[in-house]
Amino acid sequence: MHLTIIRDNAEKPGLDPLVNEDFAELVTMHHRDLLVYAYALVRDDATARDIVQDSFVAAYENAGAFDITRDFATWMRGIVRNKWREWLRKNRRYQLSDDELASIDAEVAAWQTSRATMDSPIFEALETCLSRLPENLRETVKAYYFEGNNGNETATCFGVAPAAIRKRLQRARNLLKQCLDRNLELSTISRGIHES
Numbered sequence: 001m002h003l004t005i006i007r008d009n010a011e012k013p014g015l016d017p018l019v020n021e022d023f024a025e026l027v028t029m030h031h032r033d034l035l036v037y038a039y040a041l042v043r044d045d046a047t048a049r050d051i052v053q054d055s056f057v058a059a060y061e062n063a064g065a066f067d068i069t070r071d072f073a074t075w076m077r078g079i080v081r082n083k084w085r086e087w088l089r090k091n092r093r094y095q096l097s098d099d100e101l102a103s104i105d106a107e108v109a110a111w112q113t114s115r116a117t118m119d120s121p122i123f124e125a126l127e128t129c130l131s132r133l134p135e136n137l138r139e140t141v142k143a144y145y146f147e148g149n150n151g152n153e154t155a156t157c158f159g160v161a162p163a164a165i166r167k168r169l170q171r172a173r174n175l176l177k178q179c180l181d182r183n184l185e186l187s188t189i190s191r192g193i194h195e196s
Helices: 020-042 045-061 072-090 098-117 121-132 135-146 151-158 162-195
Strands: none
Touching: 020 045, 020 072, 020 098, 045 072, 072 098, 121 135, 121 162, 135 151, 135 162, 151 162
16 A cells, blocks of 8 residues: 555544435545555555445444544544454454554554644655655665565565665665655745745
């Protein structure tokens, strides 16, 4: 699954999943986040999509059970987690420990919180900086960080030694840091000019 930056995803107050138009808007707002969450659980794009689709169907069929004073994203993650457990029972080949699941839950919640409380320049800058990396570094970053391969698996993908992957990742991180520092500094300066 490729990194996709989502902008303007803050949930609007008062959306009611019992109202078809509101439910459709909630699906649109949370679909990508739930795909990322499901992918973190199953590490397979097609399976993640199936789980999220099944979860939205289940949510729609049980919308009356949703307490509108609660967070819709949290409720949906619970449904995705239950659909994932159903998938696990049918496909015993992949298991996550409770600690791994709790870690994934915490990371997704932190990501959503940071996105909701931060302006989007950091995410836009990251997307821009990733696109500017040399292709071999960009593909290595994708294989290692986004596809979840370890160093040896990434090395096998590219037909190089694990030490070469470590060096590529180090170079990529350094270039990303420099690029992010420049872009965020320019963004801050630009915002200051527009606010004056």
